[in-house]
Amino acid sequence: MKKLFRIALIITAIPSIALSQTLPNLTALSETIKPQVSSIRLLNFIQPFTIRYQTNAEITAFISDEFNQTVPQTIRQNYDLFIRAIGLYHGGISFDFEALIRASQSQIGAYYYPANRSINIPIGSIPIQELRVIVVHELTHVLQDQHFGLDRLLSATNSDKLLAHQALAEGDATLVEYLWFLDRTGQAMSDAQLQQFVNTVANTTVGEVKRNLKDATADPQVVKAIDETPDFIFEQQLGIYFRGMAFVFDLKKRGGWATVNRAYTNLPMSMEHILHPDKYFAGESLEEIALPDLANETFTGNWELLDRDTLGEFGLRIIFNTFAIPSHAAAAGWHGDQYVVLKHRQDDTPALVLFTTWDTEQDATKFKTAYEGVLAIKHRGSTDFxxxxxxxxxxxxxxxxxxxxxxxxxxxxxxxxTVALEIFDFDGDLTIGFSDFLMFAAHFGKSSSDPDFDPRFDIDADGMIGFSDFLAFASAFGKQITPNSKPAVVIDPHIIHRTLGFIR
Structure with a gap:
């Protein structure tokens, strides 16, 4: 799924303009907006960074390189088979991965690149108000990188966890841009009104997004592209940005920006935590499922492995939505999963094996009943499942x-x-070591009634940093966190700012 969710095919194009044409000075604009963002986010800019325009050729080269590094050839060459095997798409269009890349390269709103601390904005006729909002969003990513480290944040052991980390960062930046807009336009909004707005945005549907995009264009080719874009690509973006914003707003409501900041150390373990903040605060764990090594299976000599990953509650929701099956109840109670997608070497027959586990037997039964509906549509009366x-x-x-x-x-x-090892890595160096122990020891014995209580160290979330927390920490001591996915770029599409409704 990380190979799919790395792709943001955004339909709203940015018309090219010549380099000689007058463009707003990005450095001057950034210097004006920086103190405003810092005041809202309550974090200071502590390191230099650059903000610059990039040509279409530069954007194309950069994004191509990113795809080459992060998406295996097996996925690129079997993209249509792959998304159909998982159940993300079952329509009549055949999707070519390289075509999706080409379509997405010219549709990027901006990206922040942690490796060289740069904000990069494509040259185009972007309205100045939208450009300001984009700069606000990207400056928030700069703050995140300087204070929490985006390279570490965007490392994860499976796609579901990666999406949760992305949702934290993008939800944070999306909330800041909205608060900035309210502040700059002098609009006062009560907490109840803010909550209503966040709820509305979080429940934005793909259908609403597509209608808004089509209403904004008179180009029949753009309308055609919108209609033909698989819904799961839009759903992924809406989940990261808008569900992420709802999660961050919930954190902020509970304890201000300090609670949001702590989430960058005590990271959400899955999109389940993003969708259900109460489960995040309760420290609900999940099942770390490991399907056996295929090399030990006698039948697999005829099969090629395309992917092994985790769908999570969010991924399962998207699959149910693809087949028009009510998704919330069917995916609720998710507790862990892992899938493998294979392709037969003789005739390219696809295979999907999926192991899921649930909080209760009732949750498992609801999922099974709903997924049987998926299978009936997917296999069209056959018994190939x-x-x-x-x-x-x-x-x-x-x-x-x-x-x-x-x-x-x-x-x-x-x-x-299991409890994710990341929650014990208090210093963020990907090793549960002595410095983490010293940090834990400094908080041992404190309770939620103490003014300096830090919930990061209350592993079992019982309000007391005690012996049970120490035993949990001791079980993780000496272990290393080995990410298998580390995107090096934070790419933000125009669709997000325009869907929020305050860009006209």
Whole structure:
């Protein structure tokens, strides 16, 4: 999924203009806006950075390089098969990955690149009000990088966790841009009104976004492109930015920006935490599922592995939405999953195996019933699938080849309840070591009634940093966090600012 969710195909194009044409001075604009953003976010800019325009050729080269580094060739070459096997798309259009890249390269609103601390904005006829909003958003990313480290933040062991980390960063920046807009336009809004706005934005649908985009253009080619873009690409963006904003707003409402700041150390473990902030504050863990090594399976010599990853509650919601099946109840109670997508070497037959586990047997039954609806549409009356509930687990295999062998492979799954190692990495160096122990020891014995209580160290969330928290920390001591995904760029599309409604 991280290979899919790295792709932001944004339809609203930026018309090219000549370099000789007068453009707003980005440095001067940034210097004007910096103190405003700092005042809202209550963080100071502590390191130099650059802000600059880039040509279409520079943007194209950069994004191509990013895709080359982060998206495996197996996904690029089998993109249409891949998204259909997972269930993200089942329409009549065949999707070519390289075409999606080309379409997205000229549609980027801006990006922040932590490696060289630069804000990069494509040359185009961007209205000055929109440009200001873009600069506000990107300056917030600069603050995040300077204070919390975006390279670490955007590292994760699976796509669901990566999306949750992205939602924290993008939700933060999206909330700041809205608060900035209210401040600059002199609009007073009560807490209740702000909450209503956040709720409305968080529940924005893909249909609403597509209608807004089509209403804003008279170009039939753009309208056609909007209609043909798979919904899951829009849904991913809405989840990261708008659900992320709702999550950050909830954090801020509970304890101000200090609570938001702490979330960059005590990171959300999954999109489930973003969708349900109460579960984040309760410290709800998940099941770390590990499907067996395919190299040890005798039947896999005829199969090519395309991907192994985690869908999460959010990914499952998107799949249910793809097949017009009510998603919230069906995906609620998610507690962990892992999937494998394969392709047969002889005839390119796809296979999906998916192991899911749920909070309760009732949650598992709801999911199974809903997913049977997906299977009925996906396989159009064939029996090329097997789905079975085993207590709180639901096992699924889909293929016209080796169906029973694939299901038997699923039954060998290993999983254990886990708390993400990231929550013990208090100093952010990706190792649970002595400096983390010293930080923990300095807070040992404190309770929620103490003014300097820090919930990061209350591992079991019982209001007391005590012996049970120490035992949890001790079990993680000496371990290293090894990310398998580390995007080096934060790319922000125009659609986000325009959908918020205050860019005209």
């Amino acid at each position: 097997r789905i079975e509930q085993q207590g709180t687990d639901v096992l699924i295999s889909e293929s016209s080849r080796d169906l029973d062998l694939l299901f038997a492979y699923l039954e060998k799954v290993r999983f254990t309840p």
